[in-house]
Ligand code: KIV
């Protein structure tokens with residue numbers, strides 16, 4: 001066996017971001033990448049540089065920002081893709097080009113329409129080409145688990161002799177069983193003569209719910225890199241969840257006996273950040289990071305945990321950065337306590353933002369007796385969108401809405417921009433619709449409402465409502481978030497957040 005350290009290759013920003021509902025803006029991707037670096041991943045797949053100018057730019061910016069781990073870009077085994085990747089990761093401290101070609105007969109015949117011989121040639125040519133452009137090259141045999149084992153071994157051998165130092169064996173369609181994965185990795189290790197010159201990597205999808213089990217089976221069989229995403233987001237049913245693999249290795253170190261470089265205490269923060277930038281809530285029963293992962297409802301369990309948490313907890317909440325005691329702030333809390341708490345929650349904000357947020361916090365404390373970490377996170381996240389031109393932003397001044405069961409809803413909204421107020425009134429089938437129409441009239445730009453969601457941040461009647469809005473115009477789509485104890489106000493704030501981004505484009 002090569003060594004006992006399992007490397008974590010995070011593809012949240014590439015395979016994860018491809019999943020519907022998980023697209024991120026450039027700023028959001030950079031924030032996620034910085035957090036992944038803090039989490040201690042060994043490599044970040046920052047995107048697919050050739051896919052679009054936006055993808056190229058995010059790979060480039062992440063490569064220029066993140067210095068603590070490898071930054072990589074995906075490329076088909078084509079010169080133009082490899083060129084784009086090489087250019088985009090050029091500024092990285094540890095650049096990597098990840099190039100792939102499908103190797104199963106199904107993909108060769110029905111998708112690529114090439115023979116095995118041609119595929120083998122393409123692997124040789126393109127890996128060598130990538131290697132001339134970048135010191136570290138990873139090659140993936142797409143659909144490896146449905147590839148003829150003899151051919152897979154030939155491809156892996158060719159990729160390594162052409163310069164790949166990581167060979168990835170993806171279960172692209174989540175088809176394999178753990179036993180088959182172990183067999184495949186074992187075969188490659190036994191039959192590929194130059195395998196000691198490369199690290200074997202597992203990249204597994206979750207179509208049959210086996211992604212984590214299959215990744216761990218690969219590791220047990222000798223793979224030393226796992227490709228995964230935060231919360232397992234990814235194509236179709238998703239990829240293997242990073243937090244589940246690493247906590248499996250950690251909690252069952254007696255069984256696996258393997259090490260890793262992940263700071264597991266950063267897991268909670270990383271999952272929360274993903275949820276807040278994408279607006280997709282973490283499923284309550286999600287292993288490791290779901291709200292219920294450390295909750296004990298039944299009397300027998302509560303009794304056991306009170307006597308000794310190990311009775312029903314196989315890992316501590318603190319080990320994954322989930323606090324079971326939330327610190328409470330209230331209207332008597334000072335700016336220092338507020339600032340400290342924000343820092344502990346992982347935010348580094350400039351003085352102006354802290355002042356603005358502290359004012360919002362005080363206003364909230366007048367309406368809500370206790371302010372929990374979840375409230376603070378929602379408050380901060382609602383203000384995190386990049387502000388390139390604050391002077392051009394529309395801000396809410398006042399609003400009045402009227403609605404009832406025998407009338408159309410009406411809304412009168414006043415917005416201020418650069419010291420000048422503008423007011424409009426509008427009708428709607430409900431108060432939020434009416435308020436949004438009034439905003440549309442004020443800004444004099446049409447948009448389509450693509451998504452609108454509202455959720456209570458905490459329990460109880462005085463809970464903050466967190467509103468998530470997605471709008472689009474001809475040039476793109478824009479997301480906004482707003483929080484308030486008043487859901488109409490929260491909705492207008494979320495809309496303005498999105499509108500201000502739309503107007504910046
Ligand atoms: O699932 C897959 O096969 C992939 C490759 C491009 C690595 O995502």
Ligand code: ZN
Pocket residue numbers: 015170172203205235
């Ligand atoms: Zn994949």
